[in-house]
Amino acid sequence: MAxxxxxxxxxxxxxxxxxxxxxxxxxxxxxxxxxxxxxxxxTDVELAEARRRMPMLYVEAIPVRTDGMGAVTQVGILLxxxxxxxxxxxxVSGRVRYGETVRDALFRHLENDLGPMAFPMLPPQPLPFTxxxxxxIPGVSAFHDDRQHAxxxxxxxPVTGTCEPRQDALEVTWMAPQEAASDALAAEMEGGRGTLVxxxxxxxxxLR
Amino acid sequence: MAxxxxxxxxxxxxxxxxxxxxxxxxxxxxxxxxxxxxxxxxTDVELAEARRRMPMLYVEAIPVRTDGMGAVTQVGILLxxxxxxxxxxxxVSGRVRYGETVRDALFRHLENDLGPMAFPMLPPQPLPFTxxxxxxIPGVSAFHDDRQHAxxxxxxxPVTGTCEPRQDALEVTWMAPQEAASDALAAEMEGGRGTLVxxxxxxxxxLR
Amino acid sequence: MAxxxxxxxxxxxxxxxxxxxxxxxxxxxxxxxxxxxxxxxxTDVELAEARRRMPMLYVEAIPVRTDGMGAVTQVGILLxxxxxxxxxxxxVSGRVRYGETVRDALFRHLENDLGPMAFPMLPPQPLPFTxxxxxxIPGVSAFHDDRQHAxxxxxxxPVTGTCEPRQDALEVTWMAPQEAASDALAAEMEGGRGTLVxxxxxxxxxLR
Amino acid sequence: MAxxxxxxxxxxxxxxxxxxxxxxxxxxxxxxxxxxxxxxxxTDVELAEARRRMPMLYVEAIPVRTDGMGAVTQVGILLxxxxxxxxxxxxVSGRVRYGETVRDALFRHLENDLGPMAFPMLPPQPLPFTxxxxxxIPGVSAFHDDRQHAxxxxxxxPVTGTCEPRQDALEVTWMAPQEAASDALAAEMEGGRGTLVxxxxxxxxxLR
Numbered sequence: 001m002a003x004x005x006x007x008x009x010x011x012x013x014x015x016x017x018x019x020x021x022x023x024x025x026x027x028x029x030x031x032x033x034x035x036x037x038x039x040x041x042x043t044d045v046e047l048a049e050a051r052r053r054m055p056m057l058y059v060e061a062i063p064v065r066t067d068g069m070g071a072v073t074q075v076g077i078l079l080x081x082x083x084x085x086x087x088x089x090x091x092v093s094g095r096v097r098y099g100e101t102v103r104d105a106l107f108r109h110l111e112n113d114l115g116p117m118a119f120p121m122l123p124p125q126p127l128p129f130t131x132x133x134x135x136x137i138p139g140v141s142a143f144h145d146d147r148q149h150a151x152x153x154x155x156x157x158p159v160t161g162t163c164e165p166r167q168d169a170l171e172v173t174w175m176a177p178q179e180a181a182s183d184a185l186a187a188e189m190e191g192g193r194g195t196l197v198x199x200x201x202x203x204x205x206x207l208r
Numbered sequence: 209m210a211x212x213x214x215x216x217x218x219x220x221x222x223x224x225x226x227x228x229x230x231x232x233x234x235x236x237x238x239x240x241x242x243x244x245x246x247x248x249x250x251t252d253v254e255l256a257e258a259r260r261r262m263p264m265l266y267v268e269a270i271p272v273r274t275d276g277m278g279a280v281t282q283v284g285i286l287l288x289x290x291x292x293x294x295x296x297x298x299x300v301s302g303r304v305r306y307g308e309t310v311r312d313a314l315f316r317h318l319e320n321d322l323g324p325m326a327f328p329m330l331p332p333q334p335l336p337f338t339x340x341x342x343x344x345i346p347g348v349s350a351f352h353d354d355r356q357h358a359x360x361x362x363x364x365x366p367v368t369g370t371c372e373p374r375q376d377a378l379e380v381t382w383m384a385p386q387e388a389a390s391d392a393l394a395a396e397m398e399g400g401r402g403t404l405v406x407x408x409x410x411x412x413x414x415l416r
Numbered sequence: 417m418a419x420x421x422x423x424x425x426x427x428x429x430x431x432x433x434x435x436x437x438x439x440x441x442x443x444x445x446x447x448x449x450x451x452x453x454x455x456x457x458x459t460d461v462e463l464a465e466a467r468r469r470m471p472m473l474y475v476e477a478i479p480v481r482t483d484g485m486g487a488v489t490q491v492g493i494l495l496x497x498x499x500x501x502x503x504x505x506x507x508v509s510g511r512v513r514y515g516e517t518v519r520d521a522l523f524r525h526l527e528n529d530l531g532p533m534a535f536p537m538l539p540p541q542p543l544p545f546t547x548x549x550x551x552x553i554p555g556v557s558a559f560h561d562d563r564q565h566a567x568x569x570x571x572x573x574p575v576t577g578t579c580e581p582r583q584d585a586l587e588v589t590w591m592a593p594q595e596a597a598s599d600a601l602a603a604e605m606e607g608g609r610g611t612l613v614x615x616x617x618x619x620x621x622x623l624r
Numbered sequence: 625m626a627x628x629x630x631x632x633x634x635x636x637x638x639x640x641x642x643x644x645x646x647x648x649x650x651x652x653x654x655x656x657x658x659x660x661x662x663x664x665x666x667t668d669v670e671l672a673e674a675r676r677r678m679p680m681l682y683v684e685a686i687p688v689r690t691d692g693m694g695a696v697t698q699v700g701i702l703l704x705x706x707x708x709x710x711x712x713x714x715x716v717s718g719r720v721r722y723g724e725t726v727r728d729a730l731f732r733h734l735e736n737d738l739g740p741m742a743f744p745m746l747p748p749q750p751l752p753f754t755x756x757x758x759x760x761i762p763g764v765s766a767f768h769d770d771r772q773h774a775x776x777x778x779x780x781x782p783v784t785g786t787c788e789p790r791q792d793a794l795e796v797t798w799m800a801p802q803e804a805a806s807d808a809l810a811a812e813m814e815g816g817r818g819t820l821v822x823x824x825x826x827x828x829x830x831l832r
């Protein structure tokens with residue numbers, strides 16, 4: 001599959017207009033100036049510059065449905081349109097902002113991508129099932145992102161409500177673990193996310 | 209604290225009269241005889257004999273309450289009367305039966321100890337936060353059980369409903385993580401379970 | 417592949433003649449009788465009986481070679497002859513004895529299967545990468561063992577020395593992670609161990 | 625203990641003069657300019673600016689000694705002089721650079737802090753025992769860093785050689801797990817690292 005525009009973080013735009021303030025008053029301690037702008041919010045230019053200079057911290061989530069005993073029965077894969085109009089399969093993914101906890105970032109991106117009625121059950125453990133390292137040059141690791149060096153904390157998150165994809169995510173497709181682990185799906189995912197889905201399935205004992 | 213009668217498994221009695229059949233037809237493959245008894249059910253004598261000869265497989269659970277973001281806010285500690293009338297603090301604990309999955313055993317013991325309305329949320333991951341090894345002689349490990357060599361898979365399990373302790377468990381006390389990690393509580397728990405509670409808190413990032 | 421005689425534990429025979437005493441004096445507290453036999457050692461008949469009645473506790477190990485940075489470069493797969501002369505691919509596997517720690521059992525079986533010069537580096541963490549549940553009836557889980565219900569704590573163990581397989585293990589084949597994860601290898605392994613190898617690779621970030 | 629100058633990353637200075645090039649040719653793909661400077665290296669001013677705007681990715685390591693069976697016997701705690709001459713206890717800690725793998729960053733900081741003869745055994749698993757979130761305002765989490773919002777992947781690393789602290793680290797003190805978990809030690813550590821040491825001990829089953 002041709003990969004033109006990897007875009008693991010369609011929510012970046014809300015860096016400039018989020019309804020939830022991740023800084024919770026932190027700016028006051030930094031004298032962010034009379035214009036009241038939050039130093040943790042980055043302009044597009046600043047973000048592009050940062051991406052060339054530093055590893056970016058991400059969170060990613062594989063939404064799952066579980067049965068009454070907690071076993072994973074289905075995996076939610078997003079269908080998303082890239083800026084050039086290609087359709088790709090992907091997962092919930094986004095940047096951690098300055099001053100934001102990993103847990104808050106995870107919840108924010110789940111809500112952004114799955115809608116407010118998804119009711120994700122964040123795990124009590126703060127530990128990801130894997131740390132995925134995305135490099136701008138392919139082959140350094142299993143993961144690749146043209147735009148940046150990103151380090152992603154990846155979680156499996158059961159969702160109990162109704163998913164109504166928002167923003168760039170057009171649709172959530174629920175599939176059996178076996179289908180989610182298939183080479184066919186991996187071929188439709190960018191940047192090595194097929195591998196990430198398999199690692200997620202392994203972590204919940206649903207990989208064969 | 210004097211420890212007369214460690215009793216991590218008050219549910220053993222239901223080995224002889226469980227309503228849920230864990231074997232799901234397995235006995236038919238073993239020719240369990242015309243009396244229809246399940247070979248996986250042990251008499252008291254047989255169980256006592258097994259305990260002198262083999263490591264016994266257990267599951268244990270630390271019930272927790274979580275906030276809307278999944279962070280642990282409270283820990284549930286059981287109050288239980290021992291056969292000689294002592295009161296001890298403990299956690300959900302019990303044996304895995306022949307033919308029973310770890311997940312089923314965990315659910316069964318949660319229901320036995322917390323009642324049918326506790327609504328435990330079993331984790332999608334089948335991995336315990338620790339493997340606790342109980343030896344009949346103190347000092348071999350952090351855990352000790354006069355009766356047996358038991359190896360326990362220990363889980364943190366969020367419960368969302370109402371706990372109505374049954375069987376020997378008299379009461380569930382909900383306490384803040386800091387109190388649950390205290391030396392005072394550890395002194396009221398048997399067999400090293402104070403350590404187990406601390407390891408559970410560490411696994412959810414709630415130990416300071 | 418026809419599976420006639422699953423044999424995950426070729427070391428069971430040394431239950432009757434081990435050089436390392438796992439009980440470390442435990443028998444004295446149990447009055448093991450005038451003949452001085454260790455109650456934790458089981459005769460073949462007793463072991464067969466126990467296997468029909470209780471879950472058996474196992475440890476399993478996937479031996480690996482690592483590079484100077486700790487990354488897994490090769491996976492060690494054993495070639496073993498079954499009692500009926502079939503050749504199967506397998507991993508290090510064996511029972512935990514009464515009174516024996518998981519760590520000691522792991523070390524004992526590594527030494528039995530890989531020889532005394534393998535120099536395994538047991539991990540400081542006591543947590544397995546997965547808990548594999550083997551049932552006598554296929555389909556209950558990903559893992560299957562005709563003889564018994566076994567619950568196995570499975571570890572990835574770097575070995576730094578020379579492997580000289582002993583007992584029933586004829587050979588250790590070192591292969592790249594990609595080959596170890598292949599369907600071809602899985603087809604040569606019994607009881608679902610191909611899945612276990614993949615879960616092991618996932619846990620060390622070596623599954624694609 | 626008064627905490628004037630938290631300094632979890634004494635190696636920042638080598639951002640401008642490292643002997644190991646973490647970027648491995650990445651700059652060529654970014655047209656870093658005629659002066660050939662690596663865009664991933666930050667000047668002090670740029671680094672200070674980044675710290676006010678983005679979460680910084682760190683790795684941290686708790687060095688340990690293990691016995692022949694892999695069990696942790698001792699924990700290595702660093703003694704370090706702050707810029708104002710105070711002595712603090714700390715652990716191995718440092719930033720992940722642009723283009724650098726987590727594993728490489730971990731190795732680099734271990735070598736920087738413990739010297740070239742420490743021979744750390746990096747774990748095959750890429751997963752940290754915890755993700756520690758340091759916020760510039762105390763109380764948001766268990767961890768605190770005046771300078772920045774840092775997210776740290778924390779590992780337990782057995783070292784087998786001789787530690788010769790370099791740079792700002794004056795000394796490595798080896799202590800028993802019980803001492804490392806004590807309130808006395810925690811009081812000498814900054815930013816919540818006493819908690820981090822306890823979580824490390826919990827992860828290796830060495831916390832009581």
